[in-house]
Amino acid sequence: MMRPLFRKWLLLSLMAALAIPSLSSAQNLLTNPGFEASGGSYDGWTPIGSGAQLSTPDTDNIIRTGSAAAKVYGEFTACPAEVFDVGGFYQSLTPTPGKIYELSGYAYVSSVDPMEGTDTCANNRLVAKIAFFSAPSGGSEISVNEIVIGDGNSSVDQWNAFSLSAPAPAGALRVEVLFLFLQPGCAEGSVFVDDTALYELEPPAATTNLLVNPSFTSGLTGWNVFGNALADTRSFAVYTAPGSAKLYGPFALAGDASGMFQSFAATPGTVWRLDVFSMHTCQGEPPDRTLGDNFGMARIVFRDALNNEIVGNDSTNTDEVVIIDETSPLATWTEHGVIATAPTGAVTVEAFILYV
DSSP, X not given: OOOOTTSOEEEEEOOSOOOOOOOTTOOOOOSXXXXXXXXXXXXXXXXXXXOEEEXXXXXXXXXXXXXXXXXXXXXXXXXXXXXXXXXXEEEEEOOOTTOEEEEEEEEEBOTTSOOOOSOXXXXXXXXEEEEEESSSSSOOEXXXXXXXXXXXXXXXXXXXXXXXXXXXXXXXXXXXXXXXXEESSOOOOEEEEEEEEEEEEOOOOOOOOOSSSTTOTTXXXXXXXXXXXXXXXXXXXXXXXXXXXXXXOOOSSTTOOEEEEEEEEOOTTOEEEEEEEEEOOTTSOOSOTTTOXXXXXXXXXXXXXXXXXXXXXXXXXOEEEEEEOTTSOTTOOEEEXXXXXXXXXXXXXXXXXXXX
């Protein structure tokens, strides 16, 4: 469901903890990952537009290792009018559904040609993206994960490491690794990329997950919902296809929340863990980065036989962790976890996801 973009929101995918295996024995699947083929080129990559250039000792000489690096800047189409444009480069591969794909590398922003503006969503930025599609060519985008690797907030004059991962969904026949320069305006600035890698990893061993419908495969079935909590199936909003949950503010009194929860029987002394993947994105307004007022959290709450929340002498026995706020990275799924031990008198435990 589409909602007006002035609403601040987050997207959720709940599942068992996803531990990424060691990369020591994995093979880099990318062709020409350092842009050094044929003395410096995009061989193996498909450029988008004319803003994908190279940095060599004869040009910018900004190189992490080897003899070349990628350099990307805006297309400046129709300037000085502000027309959104996209440039960059990508590679396509055949994925194995169920495997984990991890993309990593290094990005560099030079103080000689810096990116402008600290509002990421309103200014030029370079994103690294993993996207899965339903056909070997063309087809529909099933799910994605991406991360901003260069913008006006990036540390300049140094190589900054980045990484992101995504599980290949059922029905995925193509995976694309993309580096996209998103240009909402005509600002200056460029980003360099080097030493990229894509690894295919085994998924973690299956663990028992007590949550009903933890990845929102069937909407919000199994969840008790309050405030503004919706199911979402748009590809950019999904970590594990086909769905996710979307939360946004109740627009009521400060401190009110939208959210969802599930309840389970508990006994004192048992240990409980709640894991959640969360994301906010420029495609829906993220929590305010100036006021820092809205945030999302995961909570574990224990209740007694009268359904009262159990509170200790000095503090509540509720355990919680912030999963989204104004400092969270944009457009990339991040994992959070919270662990709590059931106190004396506990008969019920509740797993909450909240947008406050």
